[in-house]
Amino acid sequence: GQQLNQSPQSMFIQEGEDVSMNCTSSSIFNTWLWYKQDPGEGPVLLIALYKAGELTSNGRLTAQFGITRKDSFLNISASIPSDVGIYFCAGPGGSEKLVFGKGTKLTVNP
Amino acid sequence: SQTIHQWPATLVQPVGSPLSLECTVEGTSNPNLYWYRQAAGRGLQLLFYSVGIGQISSEVPQNLSASRPQDRQFILSSKKLLLSDSGFYLCAWSTGNNAGNEQFFGPGTRLTVL
Numbered sequence: 001g002q003q004l005n006q007s008p009q010s011m012f013i014q015e016g017e018d019v020s021m022n023c024t025s026s027s028i029f030n031t032w033l034w035y036k037q038d039p040g041e042g043p044v045l046l047i048a049l050y051k052a053g054e055l056t057s058n059g060r061l062t063a064q065f066g067i068t069r070k071d072s073f074l075n076i077s078a079s080i081p082s083d084v085g086i087y088f089c090a091g092p093g094g095s096e097k098l099v100f101g102k103g104t105k106l107t108v109n110p
Numbered sequence: 111s112q113t114i115h116q117w118p119a120t121l122v123q124p125v126g127s128p129l130s131l132e133c134t135v136e137g138t139s140n141p142n143l144y145w146y147r148q149a150a151g152r153g154l155q156l157l158f159y160s161v162g163i164g165q166i167s168s169e170v171p172q173n174l175s176a177s178r179p180q181d182r183q184f185i186l187s188s189k190k191l192l193l194s195d196s197g198f199y200l201c202a203w204s205t206g207n208n209a210g211n212e213q214f215f216g217p218g219t220r221l222t223v224l
Binding site: 031033035041042043044048086088090092093096097098100102103105 | 144153167200213215216220
């Protein structure tokens with residue numbers, strides 16, 4: 001079945017630094033989704049990408065749909081303490097399902 | 111606007127006891143509904159999903175079952191809990207007809223089986 005490889009697994013950064021994480025798929029996707037999960041809460045959809053090459057921003061977050069349609073990137077600029085959490089990528093998993101990456105756990109030191 | 115509720119928020123149950131977790135969605139009709147389990151604060155494991163009343167698809171054979179008695183209600187159950195059932199249970203919904211199958215998650219239920 002489809003698999004998503006998300007990296008890095010975890011990141012420890014200083015407040016103010018930029019963050020970059022990525023996700024690769026074993027098959028072509030027509031949609032990429034990025035979620036953030038705050039500790040103890042449900043994941044929240046941050047950005048949805050629908051077109052190869054698409055670059056979309058949401059505040060300090062920017063995500064890109066890779067031109068090969070097998071990868072996507074999420075960047076966070078000028079990190080702040082509330083950026084702490086787990087970031088998940090996701091894509092269509094067939095039959096109304098999603099397939100998720102295993103997450104990137106972000107820790108921001110003030 | 112649409113909202114999704116889960117209850118209870120936290121639950122501590124002894125091994126062998128029954129379980130019932132409830133999820134309801136407001137502000138939409140005929141949603142697709144999903145149950146996930148998250149262990150150790152990391153990956154999301156899809157347990158069940160439903161595209162309509164009474165229609166349940168099971169992804170992983172296990173000690174749990176799901177039911178959808180009403181259009182916007184999804185219930186996760188167990189007759190006898192195991193220690194391995196501990197985890198963070200998330201309900202999600204989608205419209206089922208959007209371009210990217212975007213799913214929207216509830217706040218979760220933290221289950222501890224002792």
